[in-house]
Structure formats: C-alpha cells, structure tokens
Amino acid sequence: QQPVQSPQAVILREGEDAVINCSSSKALYSVHWYRQKHGEAPVFLMILLKGGEQKGHDKISASFNEKKQQSSLYLTASQLSYSGTYFCGRGGGSQGNLIFGKGTKLSVKP
Amino acid sequence: GAGVSQSPSNKVTEKGKDVELRCDPISGHTALYWYRQRLGQGLEFLIYFQGNSAPDKSGLPSDRFSAERTGESVSTLTIQRTQQEDSAVYLCASSSNPGGRTGELFFGEGSRLTVL
Numbered sequence: 001q002q003p004v005q006s007p008q009a010v011i012l013r014e015g016e017d018a019v020i021n022c023s024s025s026k027a028l029y030s031v032h033w034y035r036q037k038h039g040e041a042p043v044f045l046m047i048l049l050k051g052g053e054q055k056g057h058d059k060i061s062a063s064f065n066e067k068k069q070q071s072s073l074y075l076t077a078s079q080l081s082y083s084g085t086y087f088c089g090r091g092g093g094s095q096g097n098l099i100f101g102k103g104t105k106l107s108v109k110p
Numbered sequence: 111g112a113g114v115s116q117s118p119s120n121k122v123t124e125k126g127k128d129v130e131l132r133c134d135p136i137s138g139h140t141a142l143y144w145y146r147q148r149l150g151q152g153l154e155f156l157i158y159f160q161g162n163s164a165p166d167k168s169g170l171p172s173d174r175f176s177a178e179r180t181g182e183s184v185s186t187l188t189i190q191r192t193q194q195e196d197s198a199v200y201l202c203a204s205s206s207n208p209g210g211r212t213g214e215l216f217f218g219e220g221s222r223l224t225v226l
Contacts, residue, residue, distance in 0.1 A: 030212060041217035087153060091212035096141055096160050098212050102152040
C-alpha cells in the first residue's frame with residue numbers, strides 16, 4: 001500500500017514557503033524524498049532513518065515522526081528551480097523495497 | 111558505466127507483440143528496481159532484485175510481465191502480448207543498499223513504450 005501525499009499540487013511565488021506531507025498506514029522504517037523535473041528521471045533528495053530525525057540541505061529539509069508514521073518536506077524561500085513533482089517513498093526495513101506515493105506537483109512562479 | 115543505462119529509450123510496438131526492456135545498473139550496486147510511470151502519474155513499483163535473494167515481484171500487474179536479472183548485472187523486463195494500457199515510461203533504478211536497507215536510488219532515463 002502506497003504512502004499518501006498531500007497536497008496533490010501547489011503553486012507558489014518565488015520566495016514563498018511550502019510543506020508537503022506524507023503519511024503511511026504501514027510501518028515507516030525509513031522515508032525517502034525524490035524530486036522529478038518534467039521529462040527527467042527522479043533525483044534523490046534525502047533519506048530519514050530514525051523517528052524524529054530531521055535532515056536538510058540548502059533550503060529543503062524534512063522531518064520524520066515515526067510514531068505518527070508521517071513525514072513532512074519543507075521548502076523555504078522557494079526558487080524557480082524547485083519546480084517539479086516531489087515523491088515520498090516508504091522504505092521496507094530490511095527488505096530494501098521502496099514504494100512511492102503519487103507525488104505532489106510543485107510549481108514556482110516568478 | 112557512470113550511471114544507470116536503459117535501452118531502448120523509445121519503443122513503439124503493435125498491440126499483441128512482446129517487448130524487452132533492458133537495464134544496466136551502476137557497477138557494484140546489488141539492488142535493482144523497476145517502476146512504471148504512466149503519463150502524468152506517479153512511480154508504480156513493479157519488481158525489486160537484491161543480490162542473489164528471490165526478487166520481490168509483488169508489483170507486477172499481470173502474468174504478462176516478467177523480469178530477470180543475471181547476478182548483480184543487467185536486468186531485462188519483458189512484457190508479453192502488449193496492451194495499450196502498457197504504454198508508459200519504464201524506469202529502472204539501482205542502489206547499493208548497504209546492509210540490505212533501502213539506500214539512495216539512482217534512476218536511468220527510462221524506456222518510453224508506446225503500444226498502438
């Protein structure tokens with residue numbers, strides 16, 4: 001069963017912030033975030049392995065609430081280059097599998 | 111090679127024909143994944159190989175779909191008796207999966223399949 005992402009789509013002006021949520025009804029051993037630009041392959045952003053862990057690079061960060069089986073991706077002071085579809089993935093623990101949500105389409109306008 | 115390589119990049123076939131899609135993973139990566147992405151849709155898991163373990167085939171949509179992997183190298187996804195609903199981009203990814211846990215996936219550029 002795939003994780004559920006919200007919102008499905010969001011439109012921002014450059015400089016605005018956004019939050020993308022990911023929740024799972026199955027155990028979340030790890031949470032994986034990827035971004036896919038139009039016509040390109042998905043690209044890795046980050047993995048969160050522990051409950052409560054927060055990670056980030058540049059102005060994109062994420063948190064992982066293992067108890068609630070949720071993760072959130074935070075994009076601050078968005079740039080045009082942030083546009084794309086963001087996917088969260090549920091890691092399968094020792095099984096190594098990765099099941100993605102349906103994605104959140106982010107559009108950043110000048 | 112430097113990255114994950116997939117071939118063909120584009121394939122147009124007639125309904126009912128069989129197709130083979132190839133994936134050459136990053137050297138040394140023990141894990142290999144296949145995903146299907148229909149136009150404007152998400153990444154639909156198909157199958158996962160980890161080393162010499164039995165593959166996780168739970169995502170294959172029907173018995174027309176099959177995949178093989180020789181050791182830790184090339185993988186082939188075969189679709190028999192193709193249908194129009196099989197039209198999609200088929201993405202392959204590989205990962206080192208340290209300790210067997212899901213690591214960073216490196217995706218190929220995909221094989222775009224069009225079934226007429």
